[in-house]
Amino acid sequence: MVEPVLKIRDLSVSFAAGDQQLAAVSNVSFDLNEEECLGIVGESGSGKSQTFLAALGLLARNGRATGSVLYRGQEILNAPRHELDELRGNRLGMVFQDALSGLTPTMRIGQQLAESAERHLGMSPAEARARALEMLEIVSIPDPAQRLNAYPFELSGGMRQRVMIALAMICKPDVLIADEPTTALDVTVQAQILRLLDGLKRHTKTSVVMITHDLAVVAGLCDRILIMYGGRPVELGATAEIFSGPLHPYTAGLLRSMPTLSIDPEVDLPAIPGQPPDISQLPAGCAFAERCERASDRCLREDPLLTARTNARSVACHFPLDGN
Amino acid sequence: MFTLRRLAIALPTLFIIATASFFLMRAAPGGPFDAEADLEPAVLENIRAAYDLDKPLLEQYWIYLTNALSGDFGPSLVYKDFGVNELIAIGLPISAKLGLLAMIVALLLGGLCGIIAALRQNGIIDHIIMALAMTGIAIPSFVTAPILVLFFGLYLKLLPVAGWNDGAPANMVLPIIALALPQIAIIARLMRGGMLEVLQSNFVRTARAKGLRESHVILRHVMQTAAIPLVGYLGPALAGIMTGSLVIELIFNLPGVGRYFVQGALNRDYPLVMGVVVIYGALIIALNLLSDLAYAALDPRVRRGYR
Numbered sequence: 362m363v364e365p366v367l368k369i370r371d372l373s374v375s376f377a378a379g380d381q382q383l384a385a386v387s388n389v390s391f392d393l394n395e396e397e398c399l400g401i402v403g404e405s406g407s408g409k410s411q412t413f414l415a416a417l418g419l420l421a422r423n424g425r426a427t428g429s430v431l432y433r434g435q436e437i438l439n440a441p442r443h444e445l446d447e448l449r450g451n452r453l454g455m456v457f458q459d460a461l462s463g464l465t466p467t468m469r470i471g472q473q474l475a476e477s478a479e480r481h482l483g484m485s486p487a488e489a490r491a492r493a494l495e496m497l498e499i500v501s502i503p504d505p506a507q508r509l510n511a512y513p514f515e516l517s518g519g520m521r522q523r524v525m526i527a528l529a530m531i532c533k534p535d536v537l538i539a540d541e542p543t544t545a546l547d548v549t550v551q552a553q554i555l556r557l558l559d560g561l562k563r564h565t566k567t568s569v570v571m572i573t574h575d576l577a578v579v580a581g582l583c584d585r586i587l588i589m590y591g592g593r594p595v596e597l598g599a600t601a602e603i604f605s606g607p608l609h610p611y612t613a614g615l616l617r618s619m620p621t622l623s624i625d626p627e628v629d630l631p632a633i634p635g636q637p638p639d640i641s642q643l644p645a646g647c648a649f650a651e652r653c654e655r656a657s658d659r660c661l662r663e664d665p666l667l668t669a670r671t672n673a674r675s676v677a678c679h680f681p682l683d684g685n
Numbered sequence: 686m687f688t689l690r691r692l693a694i695a696l697p698t699l700f701i702i703a704t705a706s707f708f709l710m711r712a713a714p715g716g717p718f719d720a721e722a723d724l725e726p727a728v729l730e731n732i733r734a735a736y737d738l739d740k741p742l743l744e745q746y747w748i749y750l751t752n753a754l755s756g757d758f759g760p761s762l763v764y765k766d767f768g769v770n771e772l773i774a775i776g777l778p779i780s781a782k783l784g785l786l787a788m789i790v791a792l793l794l795g796g797l798c799g800i801i802a803a804l805r806q807n808g809i810i811d812h813i814i815m816a817l818a819m820t821g822i823a824i825p826s827f828v829t830a831p832i833l834v835l836f837f838g839l840y841l842k843l844l845p846v847a848g849w850n851d852g853a854p855a856n857m858v859l860p861i862i863a864l865a866l867p868q869i870a871i872i873a874r875l876m877r878g879g880m881l882e883v884l885q886s887n888f889v890r891t892a893r894a895k896g897l898r899e900s901h902v903i904l905r906h907v908m909q910t911a912a913i914p915l916v917g918y919l920g921p922a923l924a925g926i927m928t929g930s931l932v933i934e935l936i937f938n939l940p941g942v943g944r945y946f947v948q949g950a951l952n953r954d955y956p957l958v959m960g961v962v963v964i965y966g967a968l969i970i971a972l973n974l975l976s977d978l979a980y981a982a983l984d985p986r987v988r989r990g991y992r
């Protein structure tokens with residue numbers, strides 16, 4: 362069997378807040394396979410971003426991560442800065458949600474792209490600039506030669522997100538982590554960016570992690586999906602199987618609240634009742650119990666762990682649905 | 686655009702400064718020739734007439750204003766045989782040299798301390814720097830100056846206690862330090878604050894996600910933005926150094942504008958005081974304009990007219 366590109370085991374992230382430790386991510390384990398697209402789906406605050414920021418060593422100062430993250434067999438979780446710097450931006454690219462605040466306001470686009478190429482590809486400034494231009498063409502930015510000299514605030518939101526993608530892809534990474542790349546954009550631009558990512562995925566060997574709170578985004582794009590809730594992984598499986606037969610009650614709720622073409626837009630979608638959990642006071646048992654129709658005493662006592670149902674599907678639930 | 690607007694209000698501002706200082710000076714009790722107590726009343730009258738002091742106040746104001754507009758601040762009433770313009774021409778280069786050097790020292794040292802404190806946030810070095818900065822802000826320079834003199838001048842005998850000595854570097858060290866210290870402290874705090882804010886911004890995370898070395902991240906992605914709050918403080922800093930120099934020049938017995946100003950004020954040397962006030966006002970306005978230009982250099986949004 363081929364080794365996965367990323368192998369994440371028992372990854373937990375906590376933040377110090379006063380004298381409390383907030384458990385933002387708890388015992389997340391999954392693999393990212395070669396040339397695969399994996400969707401990470403969950404409500405805002407479910408720990409999606411912190412999982413990958415921890416993996417890349419980018420947590421805020423008050424954050425701590427435990428567990429293991431193997432990149433092609435090499436431990437990178439809490440690795441020394443110089444080891445991380447060889448991989449970040451080079452083998453592991455990341456696109457952040459807000460491209461306006463995510464690009465340095467005082468630096469021209471071309472320079473921000475070129476410095477990565479100089480750093481990792483050993484290019485001269487002239488070669489790096491040519492590579493930057495090439496990347497702007499690849500992500501379909503009009504007038505790329507002129508845009509090299511633009512500052513981030515001179516570009517539209519969609520253009521900035523394209524620049525972010527160009528930044529993450531400039532060294533042809535093995536892994537592209539796209540953290541809600543379309544959330545800040547309006548609907549038509551969202552679709553364009555998703556098409557761009559889909560095209561990049563097809564034409565490169567890069568494995569893609571697509572982080573989103575929107576199941577519709579991953580539906581056409583991803584091979585597999587990991588659903589997260591309250592910092593925990595709750596369901597993992599092939600996209601088609603999850604859509605056709607969710608095992609976890611939370612996944613089922615997400616699917617029910619997803620708009621489809623066949624549903625009359627006048628009819629209110631059944632949103633999952635209740636609120637996402639507050640990570641400062643997580644319950645002892647299942648984090649979803651408060652909102653779950655199937656909850657029983659056992660759910661309140663025992664936290665269900667992610668366990669494999671078949672070799673391709675896992676679920677963290679004491680009373681899963683039958684999957685049909 | 687911004688700069689043009691600033692330029693347009695500069696002249697009215699100067700006019701108000703000149704007017705206010707004229708009437709405030711005249712409202713103060715006493716007169717320029719009080720020290721020469723045993724003058725005969727007739728002689729005193731002659732002297733007063735020679736300086737137009739016998740004319741009505743508003744007429745004097747008019748004479749003063751029209752002369753000032755043509756760049757002539759009139760004769761000094763105390764330094765006889767000297768025009769105010771001459772005194773300023775003698776004193777200003779010395780004061781400017783001291784002020785400029787103090788400003789440069791404050792920016793370099795304050796900036797450096799702020800950067801180091803931010804990079805070691807909540808560490809022991811940060812706490813030491815910030816404690817020193819607090820003291821630096823709290824203690825005025827007329828207190829630090831004598832302490833510096835006592836320690837480096839009298840105890841260690843490393844540096845001259847006072848005097849200008851034709852601008853010998855050794856004579857400038859203590860005045861510059863005394864002038865710069867409060868500014869170093871304020872600039873260090875500003876720079877630290879700017880750095881800390883920028884360090885947790887999203888674009889710094891992006892820069893780190895690119896695998897850039899931390900030194901590169903700081904120099905290329907953090908510093909320029911972190912220094913922007915400093916630029917807004919350049920004007921006040923210079924004003925602080927210029928007012929500080931009034932006292933410092935007196936303490937160190939330096940022949941700068943500040944000493945003339947203090948002596949002029951004590952002796953009711955009206956033209957001298959007003960000349961210095963107007964020149965200092967003009968300088969501060971001009972330096973504020975310069976700091977606008979510095980803004981544009983640091984922030985591309987300003988440069989390209991977006992803000």
Ligand SMILES: Nc1ncnc2c1ncn2[C@@H]1O[C@H](COP(=O)(O)OP(=O)(O)O)[C@@H](O)[C@H]1O
Nearest residue numbers: 376385404405406407408409410411412421640
């Ligand atoms: N620096 C921090 N200090 C304390 N809590 C944090 C910090 N950063 C993130 N969190 C918390 O961690 C949880 C997970 O956040 P995140 O992974 O960003 O969620 P999302 O799934 O929306 O990406 C949230 O509850 C968030 O408030």
Ligand code: SF4
Nearest residue numbers: 647650653660678679
């Ligand atoms: S463990 Fe219990 S509460 Fe949690 S999702 Fe399953 S059935 Fe619902």
Ligand SMILES: [Mg+2]
Nearest residue numbers: 409410540541
């Ligand atoms: Mg997020």
